[in-house]
Amino acid sequence: MNFMGYRRKDGRAGTRNHVLIFPTIICASAVAEMISRAVPGTVSVSHPHGCGHMGEEKDLMVRAMAGFCGHPNVAGVLLVGLGCELLTPELIAGAMLPGQRYELLGIQAEGGTTAAVEKGKQLAARLLAEAADDRRVPIDISELILGTNCGGSDTLSGLTANPALGNAADRLVAAGGAVILSETPELIGAEQVLSRRAASDDVGRRIYEITAATEAIAIRAGVDIRDSEPSPGNKEGGLTTLEEKSLGAVLKGGTSPIRQVVDYAERPTEKGLVIMDGPAHDAVCNTGVIAGGAQVVAFTTGRGTPLGAPTAPVLKISSNSRIYRLMNDNIDMDAGVIMEGAATIESVGEALFREIIEVASGKPTKAELLGHGEFAIHSLGLNV
Amino acid sequence: MTVPALMIHPDDSVATAVRPLESGECVTVSAGGREMTVTLLQAVPFGHKFALRDIPAGENVTKYGETIGRATAFIGAGEHTHIHNLEGLRGRGDRR
Numbered sequence: 001m002n003f004m005g006y007r008r009k010d011g012r013a014g015t016r017n018h019v020l021i022f023p024t025i026i027c028a029s030a031v032a033e034m035i036s037r038a039v040p041g042t043v044s045v046s047h048p049h050g051c052g053h054m055g056e057e058k059d060l061m062v063r064a065m066a067g068f069c070g071h072p073n074v075a076g077v078l079l080v081g082l083g084c085e086l087l088t089p090e091l092i093a094g095a096m097l098p099g100q101r102y103e104l105l106g107i108q109a110e111g112g113t114t115a116a117v118e119k120g121k122q123l124a125a126r127l128l129a130e131a132a133d134d135r136r137v138p139i140d141i142s143e144l145i146l147g148t149n150c151g152g153s154d155t156l157s158g159l160t161a162n163p164a165l166g167n168a169a170d171r172l173v174a175a176g177g178a179v180i181l182s183e184t185p186e187l188i189g190a191e192q193v194l195s196r197r198a199a200s201d202d203v204g205r206r207i208y209e210i211t212a213a214t215e216a217i218a219i220r221a222g223v224d225i226r227d228s229e230p231s232p233g234n235k236e237g238g239l240t241t242l243e244e245k246s247l248g249a250v251l252k253g254g255t256s257p258i259r260q261v262v263d264y265a266e267r268p269t270e271k272g273l274v275i276m277d278g279p280a281h282d283a284v285c286n287t288g289v290i291a292g293g294a295q296v297v298a299f300t301t302g303r304g305t306p307l308g309a310p311t312a313p314v315l316k317i318s319s320n321s322r323i324y325r326l327m328n329d330n331i332d333m334d335a336g337v338i339m340e341g342a343a344t345i346e347s348v349g350e351a352l353f354r355e356i357i358e359v360a361s362g363k364p365t366k367a368e369l370l371g372h373g374e375f376a377i378h379s380l381g382l383n384v
Numbered sequence: 385m386t387v388p389a390l391m392i393h394p395d396d397s398v399a400t401a402v403r404p405l406e407s408g409e410c411v412t413v414s415a416g417g418r419e420m421t422v423t424l425l426q427a428v429p430f431g432h433k434f435a436l437r438d439i440p441a442g443e444n445v446t447k448y449g450e451t452i453g454r455a456t457a458f459i460g461a462g463e464h465t466h467i468h469n470l471e472g473l474r475g476r477g478d479r480r
Contacts, residue, residue, distance in 0.1 A: 154431045155400050155431040155432065155433070156400075156402070156431055158448070159390060159392070159400065159402070185475075188474050188475060189450075189451075189452070189472070189474050190450070192450070193448075193450065215474060215475045218475040218476070218477040219475070219476075219477040220477065221477055222477045222478065223477045223478060224475070224476055224477060224478035224479075225472070225474065225475025225476065225477070226467075226471070226472055226475070226476075229475065235466075235467060237431050238400065238401075238429065238430070238431035238432035238433060238466070240433065240452070240453065240465070240466050240467055240470050240472070241452050241453040241470065241471065241472030241473075241474075242472045242474055242475060243450070243451060243452045243453055243472055243473070243474055244447055244448075244452035244453065244472075247447065247448040247450050247452065248448070302431075320431075339402050
């Protein structure tokens with residue numbers, strides 16, 4: 001089965017053709033935004049990073065930025081720096097997979113904001129002109145990497161939207177594609193369920209390692225994880241414990257063997273179901289799975305969320321029909337119909353699988369139509 | 385599937401209300417060939433859980449066939465089961 005995607009120089013497949021204006025340091029965020037506003041058809045992001053990162057956090061930042069900017073959904077990227085930062089445009093460009101179109105811009109070298117924006121507009125226009133020649137071609141769906149995420153869960157998430165997404169995930173895995181399950185805090189209490197499906201002893205061990213490391217953050221700090229997990233909205237929706245939330249959350253990865261455990265923003269080398277170690281924060285999770293190569297994200301919600309991503313479609317699935325009707329401008333599909341007897345997990349899973357292929361082929365999600373492009377990179381707190 | 389509540393796994397000691405349920409309502413749920421009927425001791429909001437049998441304080445509570453936490457008080461069959469009588473056991477830095 002094919003989707004219509006963009007074939008990139010490095011051989012990978014994209015589902016979008018964005019020109020991205022990316023600041024590698026917070027000091028360049030405003031300039032990146034000014035350039036993007038002046039050149040319609042481009043997207044930009046802002047973030048508080050780029051300086052002061054040490055050790056493992058520096059590696060993570062470089063990996064996340066390079067993975068995001070060198071992503072196959074990005075036709076070309078203008079990397080904007082200040083000039084004295086740790087993570088320079090040159091550094092990020094060098095860490096991207098070869099083949100990506102990019103341009104570099106430095107605010108100090110150009111002589112300030114006004115000159116940098118003028119130069120940036122020219123560079124962005126050049127990238128846009130090059131991107132305009134890119135055409136969608138048929139590409140086998142085995143080249144799709146589906147990112148999964150859930151936010152604002154309720155108890156129905158584990159009964160409708162997550163198993164339906166799991167069913168769609170199983171279909172993509174059966175077709176040879178890859179699926180990323182992340183949000184390590186929401187694996188806590190479900191390790192036994194996941195490790196039973198580990199493709200190797202090493203994968204099984206890694207699942208326990210990443211949840212233990214996340215749990216240890218709460219233990220070390222002497223805090224009760226229940227203050228934040230489940231969230232107040234989760235509790236109002238009927239979720240009582242983190243274990244209960246996790247057991248429902250992991251259903252969105254489906255039922256296939258777990259092939260690999262990767263770090264935050266790391267590209268999986270295996271097909272099939274892969275776990276990415278990372279926080280449960282929705283925008284941070286989206287950014288991580290996209291930087292890791294996901295070209296489409298499927299996002300389940302019970303309480304409703306508007307979240308999108310700057311360079312990848314985020315397909316929203318509600319666990320209940322009430323929130324689907326209430327936040328209809330944000331939510332693409334309703335799995336709540338399963339509760340109303342109008343559909344089954346299998347029928348919604350099949351419809352969602354077809355919708356994922358439509359979206360991969362260019363159909364905009366509601367988050368894209370509204371212009372949502374939330375972006376946030378995981379910080380390990382290793383910065384000064 | 386227009387049922388009032390769902391039991392997910394036959395080992396489960398709680399079920400989930402899939403519409404607002406009233407106190408005194410008699411609810412039947414089933415999973416994996418096991419059917420259970422309880423009379424609700426309180427109203428149970430949409431999406432919330434109730435006990436399918438008496439659960440002594442300190443006993444693990446089961447949903448999805450897995451442990452979701454421990455009863456902090458006696459929970460009677462048909463009683464609303466939530467943060468007032470069920471606690472998670474993971475990530476508890478407050479108890480180190």
